[in-house]
Amino acid sequence: MSEIVTRIADSVGISPDVAEKALGMMLGFLQREAADGPVAKMIEAIPGAAELVAAHNGEGAGKGLLGGLMSAIGGGGIMGLGQQLMSQGLGMGEISTLAKETMAVAREYAGADVVDEVVASVPGLSQFV
Numbered sequence: 001m002s003e004i005v006t007r008i009a010d011s012v013g014i015s016p017d018v019a020e021k022a023l024g025m026m027l028g029f030l031q032r033e034a035a036d037g038p039v040a041k042m043i044e045a046i047p048g049a050a051e052l053v054a055a056h057n058g059e060g061a062g063k064g065l066l067g068g069l070m071s072a073i074g075g076g077g078i079m080g081l082g083q084q085l086m087s088q089g090l091g092m093g094e095i096s097t098l099a100k101e102t103m104a105v106a107r108e109y110a111g112a113d114v115v116d117e118v119v120a121s122v123p124g125l126s127q128f129v
Contacts, residue, residue, distance in 0.1 A: 001048025024056025
């Protein structure tokens with residue numbers, strides 16, 4: 001996983017620590033939002049991805065009253081992920097590069113068909129990747 005984190009950090013222009021957390025958050029989002037079968041295949045295929053999701057899946061994912069209010073008014077989904085990543089100091093350009101590079105890595109390990117199923121199952125994701 002360290003090679004993947006380094007690759008993403010270099011592509012996005014962020015520190016490896018931030019890249020690791022952001023990648024874990026993005027994969028965790030996909031695990032929650034995408035179709036179960038394809039996303040499970042994708043995460044299993046990427047070395048270290050399951051551990052990264054376990055470590056960072058809940059980070060920044062609005063908990064408690066504020067998190068409940070955000071979900072109730074539509075703050076979840078792809079926009080919620082964007083807010084979480086921005087809270088880690090990422091700008092829109094960096095988030096876009098992160099998403100594209102994450103999907104490129106996923107395609108290398110899981111195959112284009114599996115990743116395309118994952119992307120198609122999350123409303124609004126295709127416009128970002």
